[in-house]
Amino acid sequence: MKNRIYFTFPVLIFAVVFCYYQITDHGSARISDIRKKHSEFLKKKTPKKDSGLSRLEKIQEGIPPNAYYELMEYLTMNPALGYPEPYKVRELHEKLKKQRKKEKSYTKAPGETADNSWRSRGPVNVGGRTRVLLFDPNDPDAKRVFAGAISGGLWVNNDITRETSSWQQVSGLPANLNISCITVDPRDSNIWYVGTGEQYTAGDVMGTGVYKTTDGGASWTQVLDVKKFSTPGSGENAKVVGGLHYINDIQAWDNGNETEVYIGVSTHIYANARNPYNFMGFYDRGLYRSLDGGSNWERILQDDSFNDFEIDVNGNLWVATTESPGQSGSRGGKIFKKEKGADTQFTLINTIPGVLRTEIEASQIDPDKFYILAETANTEEADIWITTDAFTTLNRLPEPADIDYDGISPNDFARGQAFYNLMVESDPNDDNTVYVGGINLFRSTDGGTTWRQISKWNKEGLYKSSPISEVHADHHVMQFRPGNSNQAIFGHDGGVSFARDLSAAANNDVFISPQRDYITTQFYSVAVAPRTFATGDYYLGGTQDNGTQLFQKQDHTSLGFLGGDGAHSFYDQVDTDYLIANLVYNDLIIAYDYSQNEVTLIANNEDRDGFFINPQTLDSNLDKLYSNGPEGTLYRYDNLTDLKPVGDNLTDNDVVASRTSLSNSLLDASISALAVSPYQTNSSTVLLGLVNGKLLRLENAHGASSEANWKNIGSSQFVGSISDIEFGSTEAEIYVTFYNYGVKSVWHTKNALDTNPTWVSKEGDLPDLPVLAILPNPVNSQEVILGTELGIWFSDNFDSDRPSWKQAYNGMSDVKVTDLDLKKGTNEVYAASYGRGIFSGQFTTSPSEGGGITDGKIAVYPTVSNGTFNLLTANGSGPAEVYVYDLQGQLVQVSRFQLMSNIPEQVDLTKEASGIYFIQTQFSGNRQVEKVIRK
Numbered sequence: 001m002k003n004r005i006y007f008t009f010p011v012l013i014f015a016v017v018f019c020y021y022q023i024t025d026h027g028s029a030r031i032s033d034i035r036k037k038h039s040e041f042l043k044k045k046t047p048k049k050d051s052g053l054s055r056l057e058k059i060q061e062g063i064p065p066n067a068y069y070e071l072m073e074y075l076t077m078n079p080a081l082g083y084p085e086p087y088k089v090r091e092l093h094e095k096l097k098k099q100r101k102k103e104k105s106y107t108k109a110p111g112e113t114a115d116n117s118w119r120s121r122g123p124v125n126v127g128g129r130t131r132v133l134l135f136d137p138n139d140p141d142a143k144r145v146f147a148g149a150i151s152g153g154l155w156v157n158n159d160i161t162r163e164t165s166s167w168q169q170v171s172g173l174p175a176n177l178n179i180s181c182i183t184v185d186p187r188d189s190n191i192w193y194v195g196t197g198e199q200y201t202a203g204d205v206m207g208t209g210v211y212k213t214t215d216g217g218a219s220w221t222q223v224l225d226v227k228k229f230s231t232p233g234s235g236e237n238a239k240v241v242g243g244l245h246y247i248n249d250i251q252a253w254d255n256g257n258e259t260e261v262y263i264g265v266s267t268h269i270y271a272n273a274r275n276p277y278n279f280m281g282f283y284d285r286g287l288y289r290s291l292d293g294g295s296n297w298e299r300i301l302q303d304d305s306f307n308d309f310e311i312d313v314n315g316n317l318w319v320a321t322t323e324s325p326g327q328s329g330s331r332g333g334k335i336f337k338k339e340k341g342a343d344t345q346f347t348l349i350n351t352i353p354g355v356l357r358t359e360i361e362a363s364q365i366d367p368d369k370f371y372i373l374a375e376t377a378n379t380e381e382a383d384i385w386i387t388t389d390a391f392t393t394l395n396r397l398p399e400p401a402d403i404d405y406d407g408i409s410p411n412d413f414a415r416g417q418a419f420y421n422l423m424v425e426s427d428p429n430d431d432n433t434v435y436v437g438g439i440n441l442f443r444s445t446d447g448g449t450t451w452r453q454i455s456k457w458n459k460e461g462l463y464k465s466s467p468i469s470e471v472h473a474d475h476h477v478m479q480f481r482p483g484n485s486n487q488a489i490f491g492h493d494g495g496v497s498f499a500r501d502l503s504a505a506a507n508n509d510v511f512i513s514p515q516r517d518y519i520t521t522q523f524y525s526v527a528v529a530p531r532t533f534a535t536g537d538y539y540l541g542g543t544q545d546n547g548t549q550l551f552q553k554q555d556h557t558s559l560g561f562l563g564g565d566g567a568h569s570f571y572d573q574v575d576t577d578y579l580i581a582n583l584v585y586n587d588l589i590i591a592y593d594y595s596q597n598e599v600t601l602i603a604n605n606e607d608r609d610g611f612f613i614n615p616q617t618l619d620s621n622l623d624k625l626y627s628n629g630p631e632g633t634l635y636r637y638d639n640l641t642d643l644k645p646v647g648d649n650l651t652d653n654d655v656v657a658s659r660t661s662l663s664n665s666l667l668d669a670s671i672s673a674l675a676v677s678p679y680q681t682n683s684s685t686v687l688l689g690l691v692n693g694k695l696l697r698l699e700n701a702h703g704a705s706s707e708a709n710w711k712n713i714g715s716s717q718f719v720g721s722i723s724d725i726e727f728g729s730t731e732a733e734i735y736v737t738f739y740n741y742g743v744k745s746v747w748h749t750k751n752a753l754d755t756n757p758t759w760v761s762k763e764g765d766l767p768d769l770p771v772l773a774i775l776p777n778p779v780n781s782q783e784v785i786l787g788t789e790l791g792i793w794f795s796d797n798f799d800s801d802r803p804s805w806k807q808a809y810n811g812m813s814d815v816k817v818t819d820l821d822l823k824k825g826t827n828e829v830y831a832a833s834y835g836r837g838i839f840s841g842q843f844t845t846s847p848s849e850g851g852g853i854t855d856g857k858i859a860v861y862p863t864v865s866n867g868t869f870n871l872l873t874a875n876g877s878g879p880a881e882v883y884v885y886d887l888q889g890q891l892v893q894v895s896r897f898q899l900m901s902n903i904p905e906q907v908d909l910t911k912e913a914s915g916i917y918f919i920q921t922q923f924s925g926n927r928q929v930e931k932v933i934r935k
Contacts, residue, residue, distance in 0.1 A: 035719055038079030039692050042669065042721075045082070047071050047612065067584070067612040068524070068544065068565075075672060075691065075721045076770045076789075078742035085741040085768075089789050090208060092767050093174070093814055094225075096790070096807060110785065110792075110808060110829050110841025117811035118792070118831070120519055121539070121838040122556030123549050127495015127513075128152055128520030128835060131198065131476045132179045135489070137189040138216050142482040145489055146170070146217060147496050148179025150198060151815065151835030152520030156217065160489055160498050160514055167518040172220035173211060175813035176835055180207065180247055183261075186254040190216045193223075193294065195247030199266040199305065199322070200357070200420050207246050210263060212294050223294030224263075251309035253317050255342045261290040262317070263297075264306025266324050285324050287336075287346070301346055304331050310362040310370075315340040318370075320358040332356040333374060335391050350391040355383070361424045363431035371397075371426060371434055371448065375418035381411065382418035382438060386448055400442035400451030414438030421474040421492075427485045435502075437475025441490070443505065454505035469511035471497050474545065493545040495520065521546055523832035524613045524818055527569040531825025531903075533576040540579060541819070541832050542566025542613070548581035551838075562590060567613045573620040573678075573824055577641060580618065586610045586627055591640055600643035602657045609633075610670075617674035621681045622702050625657075628671035634662040634688065636701065664710040666696055672739070675725035676701075679866055687713075687734065689722025695736060697752070713752055715759035719743045724773045729781070729862040737771040737786065745771040746786065748798075764803035766793065773820040777843045778827060779861055779872055779904075787817030787831060792841075812839055826903050827872075844902050858899070858921045860930040867910030867934050871921065873899050880923040882907060887916045899923060909934045 047070040076084040110118065132148030136156075145160040147167070154170040154177070169175065173194075180198045185191035191214050197207015210224035246266045253260050267285045287301035305324035311317055321334040333352030338344050352358065355374035363369035372385040372394065384397040401410040414421055415438065423437035432447045441455040455471035472494025481487040490497045490511075495518050501510045522544035529538035536553035540561065543549055548566035549558035567582035578591045580602065589603035602625060609630045616627040629635040637657040644655045673689035684702035689695055695714030700707045720740035727734060728750075736747045736759075746762040762784075773787035776798075785794045786805075791814045795803040807814075816834040823830065827843040858880070859872045871882065877900045884893040884907065892912060897905050907919060912934055920929045 031717060031719055034080045035693060037082075038077075038719065039669070041077060041079070041082040042074070042691055045074055045077075046670075047074050071612050072739075072770075075723070075739040076741060079719050079740055080742055084770075086789075088741060088767075089769050092769060092790060093208070096809075096814070097174070100809065110794075110843060118808070118839040118841045119811065120556070120836070121537075121830070121840050122519060122551065123521055123558035123837060124517050124519060124556045125515055126521050126543075126546055126549060126558055126560070127515040127518040128522050128546070129474075129476075129493045129544065130491035130495055130520070132182050132194070133477050133479045133489050133491050133496065134182050134184070134192075135479060135482050136216070137184050137482075142484070145496070146182070147491065147518070148182060148194065149518075149520035149835060150180075151176055151178055151522060153177045153836075154179050154194065154217075155518055155520070157496075157514060157518075160496070161500070163512040163514050164516060165514050166516045167514075170217060170220075172213075172218075174208070176815035177211075178207060181250040183250045183252045185252045185259050187259050188214075190214055191252075191293070192217060193250055193252060193261055194220075195250040195263055197246035199246035199248055199324075210247065210250065210294055224290075224297055248305065248307045248322065249309050249319075251311070251317065251319075253309075253311065253338075254315065254340075255344075256315070256340050257342045258291070259293075261294060262309060262319070263288045264309070264319065266305035266307075266322065287319065301336070304334060307332075307357060308359050310360050312362040312367045312370075313364050314367045316367070318360060318362060319346070320360045320372075322358060323356040332358050332377070334358075335360065337390075350394075352385070352394065354378070356380075357419050357422060359422055359424050361426050361434070363426060364428040365431045369431055371424050373422055373424040373436055375414075375422065379412075380416050380418050381409075382414040382422060382436075384424075384436065384448060397448035398451070400436065400444075400453065402438070402440055402442075402453065413440070413442065417474070421476065423475045423478055425478045425480070425488075428480060429485050435478060435488075437478065437490070437492075439473045439475075441471065441475060441505075443502065452506035454499075454502070455511065467508055468506065469497075469499075469509045471511050471513075472545075519837040520835060521549065521837050522834045523549075523838060524566065524834075525568045526819050526821050526830045526832035526838055527571050527579070528821045528823040528828070528830045529571040529579075530573050530576060531823060533571070537823075538571070539821075539823075539830055539838065540569045540571070540581065541838060542569050542582060544834075550579070550581075561592070562588075565612075568616045570616075570618040570625070572618070572623070575620070580625065580640075582614070582616070584608075584612045584614065586614055586629065586635065589625070589627075589637070590646075591643065593641070593645075596645070598645035600640075601646045601655065602637050602640060602643070603627075603659070604656050610635075611672075615671050615674045617676045617686065619676045619684045619686075619702070621678075622684055624684060624702055626674055626676065626684075626686055626701065628674070629661060631670045632663055632667050634667065634671060634686070634698070634701075636660045636662060660705060662698070662701065662705050662708055664696075664708070666694070666710050666712050668692070669694065673722045673725050675727065677727060677731050679727070679731040681866075685731070687725045689725050689736065691721040693718040693720055693722065693738075695722060695725070713757050715747065715757075717744070717759065717761070718747065720745075723771060726774050726776060728776055729778070730864060735774050735776060735784065737774045739770050739772065741768055741770065745769075746774065746784075762795070762798060762803050764795065764800070764805055766803075766805040772816075772818050775820040775822060775829060778822070778870070779843060779859055783843070785820065785829065787820050789816050790814050792817055792831060808841075825906075842902060857926060858923050858928060860919055860921070860932065863931070864933045864935060867908065867912065869907045869909065869919065869932055870904040871899070871907065871919075872904045873901060873923065877901055878924055880905070880921060882922075883920040884909065885918045885920065886912075892917070 129150040134146040136144035143159045145157045147155045153175045155167045157167045159165040181195040194211045211220045212223045213220050248264045251262045285305045286299045287306045288297045290297045304321045307322035308320045317338040319336050322332045333355040335349045336346045338346045354377050357375040359373045361371040368390040385394040402413045427433035442451045443454045444451045457473040472492045474493040477491040495515045497511045497513050524542045526541040540550040543566050547563040548561045550561040551558050562581045570580040572578050578593050585608040586605045591600045610628045623640040625637040627635040669690040669692040672691045675687045677685040686698045686701045697711045697713045699709040720738040720743040723739040724737045732753045733750050734752045738745045744761045744763045749757045749759045770789045777783035784798045792808040793805045794808045815836040819832040821830045829841045831839045880899045882895040
């Protein structure tokens with residue numbers, strides 16, 4: 001949760017000296033060396049688990065997504081370098097933007113054609129993490145609000161005072177943009193600037209610079225591209241070569257004669273392997289200014305990362321600092337001041353010792369009065385000070401006591417997360433009234449001497465019977481409503497809330513949550529119920545700090561199902577009896593039994609092993625769940641349908657599923673991907689992808705550990721950490737993808753059951769970016785789609801020696817896609833995005849020559865199976881007759897059903913003997929015969 005990974009100089013230089021090659025350009029000897037080096041990096045940089053809250057607390061609490069980012073840094077590292085290269089994604093994003101300005105040629109991949117675009121599937125009722133809020137300065141009613149989602153772009157709501165009001169995404173800005181800060185020109189209310197990139201979690205979505213509007217948000221242009229920074233650094237031939245940049249805050253300031261625009265820039269430190277004196281972005285941090293509306297920028301202070309701007313009542317500009325990766329010792333707590341005037345300079349006023357991230361709040365009544373809220377360097381808790389002499393002296397204020405749970409320290413209202421959830425604001429009309437935010441919100445009316453809690457997040461805590469408002473945890477921003485400081489908007493990990501009466505908040509429910517259509521939720525996973533489950537769409541997915549969201553029939557509306565961070569989710573695909581939801585680290589796994597309408601407990605694991613978002617796979621045939629455990633261990637959870645329902649409160653005494661640990665000398669690293677064969681109905685065959693690039697097949701995984709049969713079926717050419725594994729039309733066909741930069745990311749084999757499978761790289765012209773998921777079109781072997789760090793990519797000539805890849809952009813955008821799932825029985829694709837909710841598309845292309853099924857024709861696939869064959873028509877609907885004959889010409893089966901366009905119907909020959917069969921179809925006046933093989 002609160003452990004942050006910052007690469008230190010010795011590790012970086014070690015990587016520089018030994019590893020400076022791109023993997024894709026070298027032979028077997030070089031690959032062997034890089035695989036070895038990658039294994040060493042993996043051992044040194046294994047993500048640490050978060051600590052602080054107990055398992056039961058995490059059910060209701062939000063966990064900062066630090067652990068996820070650290071995991072992604074670990075998994076996506078370039079194996080030859082020891083660190084990721086996300087600046088490549090930023091450069092690709094800019095290239096694609098330019099390409100899309102040209103005329104688009106549509107193809108047939110899901111989400112690409114005009115009549116088959118990706119559909120947003122919500123949730124429309126649950127917002128995502130929000131750091132930026134602005135009341136429209138041009139709205140005389142002060143109802144119109146702009147909100148910046150942390151990885152979902154900029155949004156607007158025309159009446160924040162109504163809970164039923166809807167949000168619309170602001171056009172002209174990238175849909176996946178990380179909006180970190182916003183400011184309005186004090187001389188022209190139509191001119192605004194937004195900054196991008198967030199330091200507080202060591203990189204959620206990369207910053208791309210500064211954007212500007214001159215028409216009150218109607219249109220936008222980029223006025224600063226951070227990749228253009230080229231500030232000289234220190235060391236021999238030092239030079240900045242494009243890194244990661246976070247604009248922590250932005251301020252348009254009236255110097256008395258004109259507007260000056262300031263940005264506080266922080267960076268990350270990824271060393272350039274080709275030059276040990278180059279640290280990407282490291283030398284760029286500092287305070288930048290533009291005197292011409294953003295056209296040109298100059299750095300006026302350096303060496304520090306600037307965090308928070310404030311303007312006092314006399315118009316003077318103040319700024320505080322925070323820590324920055326690579327700095328020796330604490331660099332937070334510095335307070336600088338710039339007197340109002342065109343020619344004044346910033347002066348260091350004071351330094352608060354022993355603090356990191358520092359937030360300040362200027363009184364709008366007394367120019368010498370400020371509140372300070374800062375993260376302490378050793379504990380990452382929050383401390384509060386007040387100064388009444390402009391930082392000459394500081395007086396410590398007591399912290400508010402958060403009593404959501406028993407046992408919480410009265411001096412830790414941010415719960416050890418002050419680097420993440422930290423907010424302080426004072427009433428512009430009464431500077432003794434001050435608000436602070438951590439997990440929850442608190443209010444003081446006596447200058448911070450005493451505090452009252454005004455929001456709760458834990459529904460079952462000590463405030464269970466309290467009338468105060470339930471507001472989502474982890475607070476980041478507060479803005480008073482213009483003309484009425486007793487009302488305000490708040491941004492948190494659950495979106496946006498509006499307080500109607502702050503003075504009454506300590507004893508009343510005064511908050512509303514107008515989240516309608518604010519589709520900014522960050523999903524880690526998605527799972528879809530099969531067509532046979534029920535009428536309507538049923539799907540669910542794990543999210544960042546919004547639990548597992550369950551969608552049942554309602555169009556795009558979800559139900560929170562298990563709190564905290566939701567990990568992998570599953571629907572039973574065979575009997576459609578249950579679904580499965582997860583917390584992190586194998587911490588808590590539950591099942592919901594539809595037939596019994598009850599929740600059962602699969603795992604209650606106090607050891608919290610595995611990864612933060614932990615790889616798992618479900619065998620629906622045998623009702624067994626497989627999960628990554630401690631390094632070198634695969635867990636199997638049994639008897640998922642025979643568990644007792646849990647009580648109202650989960651306890652350590654609740655009955656859990658029996659768990660078996662499976663291990664082998666081949667399993668010599670943590671598991672990063674899992675898949676179970678759908679072709680084995682009486683046993684479990686599990687594929688395990690490891691962080692060190694190994695691919696293992698485990699046969700008889702369902703039985704005693706002594707009966708398990710382990711095989712290494714991967715390739716010596718595999719390098720990196722495996723991200724996804726999918727079976728194709730037979731058990732011998734497998735698709736594998738890799739997380740990493742600098743590797744061949746996509747591999748395929750059609751003979752995985754052979755002693756030495758033949759693996760073919762399908763990299764083609766795919767750009768160098770992390771691939772997180774893969775899904776083949778079940779009715780067209782030529783079409784495969786990928787979920788990547790930059791949206792969906794597809795190939796429509798996958799069988800080629802060098803497939804071509806394009807972005808399936810229409811309706812989806814460049815948002816990160818973390819998971820893909822296929823709705824069994826319809827060929828609908830569901831995509832989990834990290835910042836724009838869930839999307840769905842439809843596979844429609846047939847395997848027929850000529851690229852499509854002609855009117856009245858039916859495709860039969862696969863042609864070889866264990867007995868299940870699909871019939872599909874791409875055009876029209878109507879009654880169909882199906883006759884199945886064996887090789888001797890005997891009629892063995894007759895079926896009649898209503899065929900619907902692009903929805904497959906099934907012919908079941910599982911009860912017939914193995915052999916050759918002929919399937920004759922009569923549909924729309926056409927008769928055709930297809931030969932199939934029942935294995």
